[in-house]
Amino acid sequence: MNIKLFLLLIILLALLAYGLLPRTRLARRFKMNETLFYMMNIIGVLCGVVGLIVTLIWPHTILSHHYFELILLPAFLVFLFAAAVMNIQSPDAPYDEKQNHDMTTAAALSLPFSVGGMFLLYAMYKEGMIDGLMWFPVFIFLSLTVFSSATLYYYKHR
Amino acid sequence: MQLGNKLRRARFENDELTQADLAAAVGVTRQTIISIEKGNYVPSVLLALKIARFLQKPFEELFFIMEDDGKIHSTPKQERNTP
Structure with a gap:
């Protein structure tokens, strides 16, 4: 099957499930708990790291063959599932105060990393070392990796 | 200067309440209670x-x-x- 069609189909099915989940009996079974919080961030780290490695090894094919979207798909699905669960459970306060605090700190940390990464890419682009379009996957995967790993670290160790 | 607490002792004085039970009762995760007890996280006044x-x-x-x-x-x- 064409990879574009496969991705589109999965995304459509996921959005359909997001809309239908609150109306089913299954909705009561799901809870926004620590396991889901860990799962979201672990999958975020895995997708981010795999994405960064693939982008650095095959910079041209990651965009032309849609590997970029394919690698991001698990993170997208788990975040969408978490969003659906939050929507069902407690839309006002889906995370507890420490989780909020840890994610805020992780976001503040991921900003300088992303900006630093973009400066580095810009310098490499000016020297003709890389393709200009590479900034997008690198930015997404770098932010995802730093944010998710920092959230996990702060949550567990602080 | 930091915030100290006697949460662990208070839990044990309260029928050996587990961290998970306390967390569920006040609406946070177990990891939050662990971090407060260790003194790693300063809870909000409300919590x-x-x-x-x-x-x-x-x-x-x-x-x-x-x-x-x-x-x-x-x-x-x-x-x-x-005053």
């Missing part, structure tokens, strides 16, 4: 008050200011009433 209310302890008995040299700074009752 600290919720914990004190659930454990049926005065706030000052559960949470206190700890000086850098390890001394505990307690607030005498007569001081609290002075």
Whole structure:
């Protein structure tokens, strides 16, 4: 099957499930708990790291063959599932105060990393070392990796 | 200067309440209770008050200011009433 069609189909099915989940009996079974919080961030780290490695090894094919979207798909699905669960459970306060605090700190940390990464890419682009379009996957995967790993670290160790 | 607490002792005095039970009662995750007990995370006033209310302890008995040299700074009752 064409990879574009496969991705589109999965995304459509996921959005359909997001809309239908609150109306089913299954909705009561799901809870926004620590396991889901860990799962979201672990999958975020895995997708981010795999994405960064693939982008650095095959910079041209990651965009032309849609590997970029394919690698991001698990993170997208788990975040969408978490969003659906939050929507069902407690839309006002889906995370507890420490989780909020840890994610805020992780976001503040991921900003300088992303900006630093973009400066580095810009310098490499000016020297003709890389393709200009590479900034997008690198930015997404770098932010995802730093944010998710920092959230996990702060949550567990602080 | 940091916030100290006697949460662990208070849990054990409260029928050996588990961290998970306390977390569920005050609406946070177990990891949050662990971090508060270790002194790694300073809870919000609201959460600290919720914990004190659930454990049926005065706030000052559960949470206190700890000086850098390890001394505990307690607030005498007569001081609290002075403007």
